[in-house]
């Protein structure tokens with residue numbers, strides 16, 4: 001009688017442990033699920049969008065000027081101008097701004113943005129080397 005009783009005790013003991021381990025597994029699974037799900041909830045709230053806009057930028061000064069000015073625009077997270085293609089990639093919050101506003105902002109700095117032409121006043125204040133090719137005011141870089 002002694003041996004079966006011991007096995008029963010051991011069985012119950014292991015059962016208890018496996019029960020706790022199972023509970024722990026569920027807890028870990030739940031925590032894991034929360035971790036997987038929370039970024040998606042989070043990213044939906046702070047979702048960014050990207051837009052590529054063709055500009056009339058000419059040189060490194062233009063790049064700095066545009067990127068710095070856009071950094072102060074509401075809803076724009078970052079921007080990167082590729083001087084070779086003159087295309088600026090803007091990361092923005094669609095809840096706070098939109099492509100039209102971004103193009104207008106670029107225009108106000110003095111540059112064409114896709115079909116939105118540069119604001120004339122801002123353009124006239126640009127250094128001559130930053131003016132569009134074909135503009136009689138333009139001077140080439142030395």
Ligand SMILES: [Cu+2]
Pocket residue numbers: 057058059060061062063129130131
């Ligand atoms: Cu320039």
